[in-house]
Amino acid sequence: MHLYRSALLVIALVTMCLALLAPTAMSKKSSKPKGEMIFAQNCSECHVGGGNIVKPDKPLSQSQKLATVATFKAYLKSPVGHMPYYKHIVTDQASLKALYEYCKTLKPSKQS
Ligand code: HEC
Structure with missing residues (x-):
């Protein structure tokens, strides 16, 4: 009887831990690749x-438009x-x- 009770307690504790950990683990996982997506x-x-395959002299990486989030937003707006x-x-x-952070990680391409 005691054994049964403690087994139930262990199961309850494990379930609680999983419920607490799962959302944080998931948000951590999805927050990073969002900009990349x-x-x-x-x-x-x-x-x-x-x-930039349309205008190779205007590459995205190292662009002045990536100076700050505000600059980036202003550019994407107009x-x-x-x-x-x-x-x-622009409205989100x-x-x-997320996109800004990802763009900042892009290295200059080999052609330019
Ligand atoms: C249809 C092709 C196309 C797509 C898709 C596109 N761009 Fe561009 N992008 C361009 C062209 C062309 C230019 C150069 C515009 C000019 O100055 O004439 C440019 C320029 C830029 C620049 C400025 C570069 C500089 O230093 O002048 C940034 C920043 C930029 N794009 C970001 C983005 C982002 C972020 C996305 C996705 C949300 C995106 N672009 C999608 C074609 C595109």
Whole structure:
């Protein structure tokens, strides 16, 4: 009887720990690749590897427009030339920041 009770207690404790840990583990996992995901879905077709296949002299990596989040946002809000406008990113601060952080990690491409 005592054994049964303590077994139940252990199960309850383990379940509680898992319930507490699972959300943090999950958010940690998904918060990092978010910027990378947004980039892959919206930007990489033209800025693959941080470059610029449409205008090679305007690469994304090391761009002045990445100086601050505000500069980045301002640029995405009113982009120049063939650079498209991304309303869903500009209006979502979390996405914008995640994308910004990812863009900052891009190294200059080999061609430029
Ligand atoms: C259809 C192709 C295309 C896509 C998709 C695209 N861009 Fe661009 N991007 C361009 C072009 C072309 C320019 C250069 C504009 C100009 O100055 O004429 C540019 C320029 C930029 C610059 C400024 C570079 C500089 O120093 O002048 C930044 C920053 C940038 N893009 C970020 C992004 C981000 C972030 C995304 C995704 C949300 C994105 N771009 C998606 C084509 C694209």
